Amino acid sequence: MNRTYPQRRSMDATSLGSTVSMLSREEKDACCGCSRKCVCVIGVILILMMIIAAAIVCSVLLALPARTPESRYCLTSANYTGFLCDDRKTCLLPSQVCNSAVDCGNGEDEATSLCSNLPENLPGYLIFRCGNPQFWIYSNLKCNGINNCGDCSDESASLASCSSCPSNWWACTPVLYQYCYCIPTSLCRNGVQDCANWSDEYVCK
Ligand SMILES: [Ca+2]
Ligand SMILES: [Ca+2]
Ligand SMILES: [Ca+2]
Incomplete structure (x- = not known):
């Protein structure tokens, strides 16, 4: 009679231990499950915050005005000295600056600071001073055959360091005031005298 009681206690203890052990696993599983969820939620929140922060940075950068180049000096595709726009890519011919037409994206080629007192406010590389210092031209207009x-x-x-006639021009003494030392070859053999020695009609081909 008395022997069965401890056996029952032993079985209860074993059962209880097993139950406790099972509860502990469930609790552990529950805890682990909760931790994974928490990590996932935190991760999603962090990713969202990073996306929002990146969007804010991008919007701020796009809203910033283009930084003015330290120097406007550039060379055009035709190798003329030109005017560099704020985009640092567009190189305008000198004659496109202060010509009352917006050619740079931000209109910096028509800025009052440049165009209010011509040609003094223009960079020196954009202009050419004529033999008569009262006159000036844009530098891309020198050595182009036109007076x-x-x-x-x-x-x-x-004065202008012109070496020879431009390509497709004929060297002679022109009779027209608009030319200086050459005429366009389109005036050759056109039945009209354009060179003082008639070479445009008898020599030029
Ligand atoms: Ca312009
Ligand atoms: Ca010229
Ligand atoms: Ca002719």
Whole structure:
């Protein structure tokens, strides 16, 4: 009679221990499950915060005005000295600056600071001073065959350092005031005298 009681106690203890052990696993599983959920939630929140932060940074950067280049000096595709726009890519011909047409994206080629007192406010590399210092032209107009200064100083070797006639031009003494030392070959053999020695009609081909 008395022997069965301890056996029952032993069985209860074993059962209880097993139950406790099972509860502990469930609790552990429950805890682990909760931890994984928490980690997942925190991870999603962090990713969302990073996306929002990146969007804010991008919007701020896009809203910033383009930084003015330290120097506007550039070379055009035709190898003329030009005017660099704020985008640091567009290189305008000098004659596109202060010509009352917006050619740069932000209109910096028509800025009042440049165009209010011509040509003094223009960078020196954009202009050419004619033989008569009262006159000036844009630097891309020198050595182009055309008498832009009026005294041909922009086409001369001494003042403008012009080496020869532009390509597709014929060297002679023109009879027309608009040319200096050459005429366009389109005026050759056109039945009209364009060179003082008639070479445009008898020599030029
Ligand atoms: Ca312009
Ligand atoms: Ca010229
Ligand atoms: Ca001719």
